[in-house]
Amino acid sequence: MVRAKTAATHETSAVLSPEESWRFLDAQARAIAGVGAEEFLRRIDRGDYDDLPDDLDHAATRRLILLFTGGR
Amino acid sequence: MAVSRSRRNAVEAFRLTLQQTVACVTPETLLVVQTPRNPDVLTATFPFQARGLVVLRGDQGEPRLRCSVDHSFLLDPAVVVHSTGYAYHLYDLGGTELLGYHWHPQGAGARPEAHLHVRATIGDAKLSRLHLPTGRVALEAFVRLMITEFGIAPLQADWRRLLDTAERAFVAARTWA
Numbered sequence: 378m379v380r381a382k383t384a385a386t387h388e389t390s391a392v393l394s395p396e397e398s399w400r401f402l403d404a405q406a407r408a409i410a411g412v413g414a415e416e417f418l419r420r421i422d423r424g425d426y427d428d429l430p431d432d433l434d435h436a437a438t439r440r441l442i443l444l445f446t447g448g449r
Numbered sequence: 450m451a452v453s454r455s456r457r458n459a460v461e462a463f464r465l466t467l468q469q470t471v472a473c474v475t476p477e478t479l480l481v482v483q484t485p486r487n488p489d490v491l492t493a494t495f496p497f498q499a500r501g502l503v504v505l506r507g508d509q510g511e512p513r514l515r516c517s518v519d520h521s522f523l524l525d526p527a528v529v530v531h532s533t534g535y536a537y538h539l540y541d542l543g544g545t546e547l548l549g550y551h552w553h554p555q556g557a558g559a560r561p562e563a564h565l566h567v568r569a570t571i572g573d574a575k576l577s578r579l580h581l582p583t584g585r586v587a588l589e590a591f592v593r594l595m596i597t598e599f600g601i602a603p604l605q606a607d608w609r610r611l612l613d614t615a616e617r618a619f620v621a622a623r624t625w626a
Contacts, residue, residue, distance in 0.1 A: 448534025
């Protein structure tokens with residue numbers, strides 16, 4: 378367990394809904410990978426990024442993968 | 450999908466702990482984004498503008514560097530938060546990555562050890578491609594680094610206490626180092 382604190386009692390727009398999250402991811406994918414969220418997700422599933430170098434030159438794509446998968 | 454109030458509150462509480470830390474160097478709001486396949490796996494990140502890179506300013510208010518923060522976590526059925534990965538980067542103002550603290554133990558390109566990439570060379574070795582072991586790096590340590598080593602102006606007068614307190618809580622609660 379990490380960082381768990383007393384639960385907040387108010388709602389906030391900073392936690393995106395599933396629909397807002399998808400729009401966010403779609404915009405990020407288009408800006409970074411040049412494809413929409415659907416296609417980026419397909420590429421992850423297909424293993425297209427399994428051999429992507431883990432280095433600073435590919436950091437943007439790595440960040441995008443983290444956003445789509447949560448590191449799972 | 451309906452999300453219970455307790456789960457929303459737990460996510461927001463976790464977001465706030467991260468927000469209080471980054472607020473030492475930027476007024477930007479961290480968002481929490483849900484992954485497409487699993488609503489219980491989420492990532493805290495900065496807004497979309499400029500690919501989530503926020504400007505960091507020096508003592509005179511001058512733009513000095515950029516940073517990105519991506520911290521993924523899982524909310525388990527007991528409404529407990531578990532970190533699942535992170536990527537903390539510093540960039541120059543043009544967006545070139547200068548260094549990156551990574552931990553991505555699962556999924557595409559998984560690597561179990563937390564590590565650091567640095568844009569530098571030693572002889573023929575490009576450190577940006579090497580995985581320099583770090584142990585687990587707290588977000589607080591990354592933010593402190595910006596202030597103490599890179600000349601980023603703190604936005605909170607009591608930033609030392611804020612970061613120290615938050616990091617102590619993190620260290621006390623973490624399950625690996």
